[in-house]
Amino acid sequence: PSGCSTCFCHWVGGGPTSPEGSDVLMTEVEGGYVLQAMTDKGAALLEGSSLADGADRFADAEAARKAAWASLEKAPSLAEAPAKVAARFEDVEFWQQETDRCLSCGACTYFCPTCYCFNITDEGDGLNGREGRRLRSWDNCMSPLFTREASGHNPRTAKALRMRNRVSHKFATYPENWGAFSCNGCGRCVSNCPVHLDIRAIVLDAINK
Ligand code: SF4
Numbered sequence: 001p002s003g004c005s006t007c008f009c010h011w012v013g014g015g016p017t018s019p020e021g022s023d024v025l026m027t028e029v030e031g032g033y034v035l036q037a038m039t040d041k042g043a044a045l046l047e048g049s050s051l052a053d054g055a056d057r058f059a060d061a062e063a064a065r066k067a068a069w070a071s072l073e074k075a076p077s078l079a080e081a082p083a084k085v086a087a088r089f090e091d092v093e094f095w096q097q098e099t100d101r102c103l104s105c106g107a108c109t110y111f112c113p114t115c116y117c118f119n120i121t122d123e124g125d126g127l128n129g130r131e132g133r134r135l136r137s138w139d140n141c142m143s144p145l146f147t148r149e150a151s152g153h154n155p156r157t158a159k160a161l162r163m164r165n166r167v168s169h170k171f172a173t174y175p176e177n178w179g180a181f182s183c184n185g186c187g188r189c190v191s192n193c194p195v196h197l198d199i200r201a202i203v204l205d206a207i208n209k
């Protein structure tokens with residue numbers, strides 16, 4: 001077993017076998033998977049299942065987890081990331097360079113498990129009728145229209161400003177307010193970007209350039 005090249009969970013405090021937040025840890029071994037309870041809830045779930053007892057494969061599962069960790073390259077320290085990314089805020093040239101080939105397609109944000117931006121629209125006869133629907137739909141901050149106001153003013157017309165918002169939120173303002181990155185290092189934004197923009201490179205550039 002090996003880690004995925006686009007994944008960097010171990011940069012942000014996780015790992016390919018981290019049980020944090022899990023009731024059951026699932027590890028791939030030859031011939032199937034070993035499921036191990038991490039909580040009472042997980043144990044109750046497994047006890048009630050018709051799965052075969054996998055206790056004799058626990059050693060294989062442990063070996064697979066060790067191999068996954070061993071396959072990872074050493075993670076760079078992101079301890080300075082919040083301060084360094086925040087310090088880049090006014091450096092628009094930096095964000096322009098980092099965003100040069102971005103297509104503003106929004107794939108990075110739609111695939112991201114920690115992105116939660118949405119839009120609200122009202123449907124129905126607002127003037128005469130008393131019935132209508134207010135809808136919440138998924139939206140994303142990499143879209144040029146996301147911040148367009150009713151007046152027509154748009155504070156983030158340039159893609160560099162949108163990328164600045166996305167990266168700064170995940171690696172500067174969120175950790176500043178909540179003590180953790182708003183990124184679990186899953187790498188979905190990296191593997192699904194049609195022009196291969198890599199958020200890891202942007203954060204490292206903010207730290208080192
Ligand atoms: S690597 Fe981070 S920013 Fe990219 S999709 Fe995963 S959680 Fe989102």
Ligand code: SF4
Pocket residue numbers: 101102103104105106107108109142189192193194195196197
């Ligand atoms: S997926 Fe890539 S091209 Fe699309 S908005 Fe995100 S960074 Fe830009």
